[in-house]
Amino acid sequence: xxxxxxxxxxxxxxxxxxxxxxxxxxxxxxxxxxxxxxxxxxxxxxxxxxxxxxxxxxxxxxxxxxxxxxxxxxxxxxxxxxxxxxxxxxxxxxxxxxxxxxxxxxxxxxxxxxxxxxxxxxxxxxxxxxxxxxxxxxxxxxxxxxxxxxxxxxxxxxxxxxxxxxxxxxxxxxxxxxxxxxxxxxxxxxxxxxxxxxxxxxxxxxxxxxxxxxxxxxxxxxxxxxxxxxxxxxxxxxxxxxxxxxxxxxxxxxxxxxxxxxxxxxxxxxxxxxxxxxxxxxxxxxxxxxxxxxxxxx
Numbered sequence: 001x002x003x004x005x006x007x008x009x010x011x012x013x014x015x016x017x018x019x020x021x022x023x024x025x026x027x028x029x030x031x032x033x034x035x036x037x038x039x040x041x042x043x044x045x046x047x048x049x050x051x052x053x054x055x056x057x058x059x060x061x062x063x064x065x066x067x068x069x070x071x072x073x074x075x076x077x078x079x080x081x082x083x084x085x086x087x088x089x090x091x092x093x094x095x096x097x098x099x100x101x102x103x104x105x106x107x108x109x110x111x112x113x114x115x116x117x118x119x120x121x122x123x124x125x126x127x128x129x130x131x132x133x134x135x136x137x138x139x140x141x142x143x144x145x146x147x148x149x150x151x152x153x154x155x156x157x158x159x160x161x162x163x164x165x166x167x168x169x170x171x172x173x174x175x176x177x178x179x180x181x182x183x184x185x186x187x188x189x190x191x192x193x194x195x196x197x198x199x200x201x202x203x204x205x206x207x208x209x210x211x212x213x214x215x216x217x218x219x220x221x222x223x224x225x226x227x228x229x230x231x232x233x234x235x236x237x238x239x240x241x242x243x244x245x246x247x248x249x250x251x252x253x254x255x256x257x258x259x260x261x262x263x264x265x266x267x268x269x270x271x272x273x274x275x276x277x278x279x280x281x282x283x284x285x286x287x288x289x290x291x292x293x294x295x296x297x298x
Contacts, residue, residue, distance in 0.1 A: 001297060002030035005272050006032070007033070007034060008279075009049040010048060010274070013054075020272060031065065031267075032058065034051045034069055037108070038076060042277065043277075056088070066097070067097055067098070083137035091161075095162035095167075098169075100170040102178075103126070171186035171188070179216055183217070183231075186231055187231065190235075191233075193240040194210070197240065203242050206240040214264050238279060244271075247282075272286075
C-alpha cells in the first residue's frame with residue numbers, strides 16, 4: 001500500500017506553500033496531490049491558488065515525489081489547453097505527474113465561467129467526451145475532433161509526455177458510466193466513498209459500500225477486457241463516516257488502512273493538516289503516520 005497526501009493551495013508560495021511540498025517529499029509520501037478548483041467550499045473567501053502553476057512550482061523544488069490533481073474536471077477546463085499544460089508539467093517534473101480526473105459537481109466551479117450548472121446527465125456526457133479527447137491529445141502528435149461538447153482542430157502536442165504512452169489517469173468514479181471510463185482509460189481509480197453515508201453512516205456501512213464499488217469496478221474492467229488488478233485503487237480520506245479520526249494516532253490510521261487494504265485499495269490519501277478546518281490534525285501525529293504507519297501494516 002502507498003500513502004499520499006493532498007495539499008490545499010491556500011498558502012502563498014514564499015509563506016509556507018513551497019515548504020509544504022518539499023516537506024511532503026522529505027516525509028516519504030508517494031504522491032502529493034492538489035485540488036483543481038477555482039475556489040472550494042469553506043475556503044472560498046480566503047486565499048486559493050491555481051493548480052497548474054502550483055504543481056509546476058512544486059515540480060521545480062522536488063525530485064522524487066509524484067505530483068498530481070485530485071481531481072481535474074470539465075467544469076472550467078478544455079481538453080486542448082489542458083493537454084498542453086499537462087505535457088509541460090510532465091516535462092518539468094521529469095515524468096512525475098498523475099492526472100486525477102472526474103466529472104465535477106455543482107460547486108463554485110460549475111458556474112464561475114458564467115454558464116448554468118450542468119445536469120448530472122450533461123456532466124456525465126461531458127466527462128466521457130472530455131476524457132476520450134484528452135487521451136488522444138496526450139498520445140497523438142496532432143488531433144482533429146468534432147464532438148458534441150469539445151472540438152480540436154489540428155491541435156499539436158509535440159513532443160508528447162515524458163511518460164509513455166502518456167501520463168497516467170486516475171479516474172474518479174462511483175456510477176456505472178464513470179466506472180466504464182476508469183476501466184477503459186484509467187491507470188488508477190479514485191473514490192471518496194459513499195457520500196450518502198457521510199453524515200449519519202457508520203464506518204462499517206462505509207466499508208460495505210466501498211466493497212460494492214470495488215466489485216462494480218471489477219465488472220467494468222471485465223467488460224472492457226482488462227484485469228481489475230491493472231488499476232491502482234485510491235481512497236481519498238476525510239469524506240467517509242470516519243472523517244478525520246484516522247489521523248488521531250498512528251494506531252488509528254493503521255487500523256483504518258488495514259481495513260481498506262483488505263478491500264483491495266492500494267493507495268490512501270490524507271489531507272495535510274489545516275488548523276481550524278475540517279482537516280485539522282496534530283502535525284506531529286500526521287508526520288508520524290507518514291513515516292511509521294505503512295511499516296506497521298505488516
